[in-house]
Amino acid sequence: MSKTVVKVSQERMYDIIKAPVITEKATMGSEFNQVTFRVPLDASKPEIKAAVEGVFGVEVKAVNTLIQKGKVKRFRGLVGKRSDVKKAVITLAAGHTIDVTTGV
Template identity: 30%
Template sequence: MADITDIKSIMYTEKSLTLQENGVLVVQTSPKISKHQLKEVFKEYFNITPLRINSLNQEGKVKKFRGVKGQKASFKKFYVKLPEGKNIESLAI
């Protein structure tokens, strides 16, 4: 069972802000959560039933840190379509 702690953050980028104007939230989560579990989290904690949820596995980039190769952490990204007129007050900009 997933809960609110599986949501790492809401992404605020130029693309995600334009999507947010159209009622789509971009959520970064842990890789273990599924679409159905995320839908239950939104129902339970925010009292909103998402219309559609799309997922994307984002692999960590390989970077150099002081000449030593390393890899950033992988994460899962969800695009959550909210019903018309609904938003999450605590996340409003």
């Protein structure tokens, strides 16, 4: 595998990392040195890696992404659809941590 180095502007870094995902499943990943973030649908893995390393100053070992399709919901009989959401599960190198309970 080739190592892809991506240049990402400081502004784009903060656009890529929308918010941490704080669910029971996402917090269980902390045992394995993992943190989960919401990211834009058009963000690539190298961009996400560069953004996390730039904003938090940590070393990223791996980036796994998933797209959660929006559910169809009804409100007062009208059909609506939630937006699709892309999540990135970031695995950090040993010795690095991110505290998602504090602000950036």
